[in-house]
Amino acid sequence: DGGITQSPKYLFRKEGQNVTLSCEQNLNHDAMYWYRQDPGQGLRLIYYSQIVNDFQKGDIAEGYSVSREKKESFPLTVTSAQKNPTAFYLCASSLREEQFFGPGTRLTVL
């Protein structure tokens, strides 16, 4: 089965801790993305990567970091610098103009 997987589905973090969200795709897509979604709101772009070893900041990159060491993987780290990290995080990859989304990770800061 081809697709995008995100783990974990739910994640709880204490204030001051860094956490890493996993995103893996086996669709052989070059481009990958991370979005944040707050309750009742639309999607906001955090980071994107067009090719391996390259990534660009999106609209709300502060407090987040990413890496793209392999084509299949695009992990997102939520650092302690992110002041309000509780949200639903979505990973996507794209082929031409269509984006394929993962199931999401819901992060809650305790």
Add this chain to the structure above:
Amino acid sequence: LAKTTQPISMDSYEGQEVNITCSHNNIATNDYITWYQQFPSQGPRFIIQGYKTKVTNEVASLFIPADRKSSTLSLPRVSLSDTAVYYCLVGDSNYGQNFVFGPGTRLSVLP
């Protein structure tokens, strides 16, 4: 970047046709128009995509006028399971940030 405007919410009844319009006045020549559907706590799902005129697939139609400054997603004979948020996306996502997600339209289908 092409910004988009959509109605915040719409109500409909089962069996009716629903039309959701997205405005994108500064769409670029290379931009495609793509619509996604999102259910609560799930990732968005692709519905339909077009560049100009009319596109139809098994679930929806997309109408794009000649000036491409707006587009209309048409859902025929909606059911309760079509209750979701619908997003209009304009751009070319193969070039990273050269795209914008619209604010989304929350469609409620009533029995």
